Amino acid sequence: MGAHTHGWWILLHLLLFVFWLGGDLGVYVSSRFILKPGLGVEARATALRIMLALDLGPRVCLVLFLPSGVTLMALEPHGATVFRWWNVAAVWLVSAVWLWATIQDHHHPGRFRFVPLTDRVIRVGVMAGMFAGGIYTVAVHEPFGVTTNPRWLGAKVMLYAAAIACGLGIRHTLRAFGPAFAALSKDGSTPEVEHRLRRSVDGCLPYVFGIWGSVLAAAALGVLKPGAAL
Numbered sequence: 172m173g174a175h176t177h178g179w180w181i182l183l184h185l186l187l188f189v190f191w192l193g194g195d196l197g198v199y200v201s202s203r204f205i206l207k208p209g210l211g212v213e214a215r216a217t218a219l220r221i222m223l224a225l226d227l228g229p230r231v232c233l234v235l236f237l238p239s240g241v242t243l244m245a246l247e248p249h250g251a252t253v254f255r256w257w258n259v260a261a262v263w264l265v266s267a268v269w270l271w272a273t274i275q276d277h278h279h280p281g282r283f284r285f286v287p288l289t290d291r292v293i294r295v296g297v298m299a300g301m302f303a304g305g306i307y308t309v310a311v312h313e314p315f316g317v318t319t320n321p322r323w324l325g326a327k328v329m330l331y332a333a334a335i336a337c338g339l340g341i342r343h344t345l346r347a348f349g350p351a352f353a354a355l356s357k358d359g360s361t362p363e364v365e366h367r368l369r370r371s372v373d374g375c376l377p378y379v380f381g382i383w384g385s386v387l388a389a390a391a392l393g394v395l396k397p398g399a400a401l
Contacts, residue, residue: 177246184239187232188390192383194228199379201225202372205352208360219352223277230273233338236331237297238266244324253315269293291339298335305329319400323392330389337381344374 201222205215241262245254272290275283308314308325351367358364 177243180239180243180246184236184243184393185390187236187239188386191229191232191236192386194225194232195379195382197225198222198229206365206369206372208365212356212359216356227274227277230277231270233334234266234270234273238263240331253317265293269297294335294339298332298339301328301332301335305332320398323396323399327389327392330385330392334382334385334389337378337385340378340381341375344378345371347371 201218204210204218205222207215210218238259241254242259245256245259269290272286272293275286276290305325305328308328309322314321314325347367348371351364351371354364355368
């Protein structure tokens with residue numbers, strides 16, 4: 172492919188970083204309003220609806236980051252021998268299934284019982300594969316026959332896996348949020364309900380900050396490529 176095509180793929184990859192962080196920041200800000208006891212239940216429910224609407228953006232970016240990144244590696248002259256067209260097509264196919272499951276789970280939770288399991292299986296599989304590939308790339312002198320010292324890429328891949336792991340941590344921590352907010356909507360604000368809500372939402376903060384740090388560090392590595400012999 173020509174240089175212009177390569178440039179468009181780089182732009183897409185950068186836009187995914189931007190919308191991932193920007194959307195996540197909007198989710199974080201919205202969550203703070205949900206925890207304000209001084210607001211009415213309806214106002215807090217509106218903040219929740221805004222948070223859920225914004226949350227789809229980072230989820231989509233997380234999924235598309237994988238195939239766009241693999242496509243870029245295939246377009247690089249140093250990665251073309253590692254990633255063939257059928258490798259890239261297979262990654263896009265898996266990502267399409269993952270994206271479908273992500274959107275279905277967001278807009279129609281509970282409609283298909285297999286959707287959450289499909290999403291989790293793909294996340295765990297991608298996470299394990301990224302960690303393994305990243306460790307190999309960092310540890311081996313010329314990983315996959317690449318001679319340009321791609322350790323920066325191995326670290327970037329592991330940061331992506333770390334972001335997926337943090338996302339799974341958020342899901343686990345938020346399990347108590349739904350019942351707590353349902354209790355708020357039914358019975359109003361009580362110290363117990365407020366404690367359950369805050370414990371659920373604030374318990375996600377280490378994972379949220381972990382995602383932000385991973386995405387920012389991955390972006391820095393992708394731009395600076397420290398140690399690369401290009």
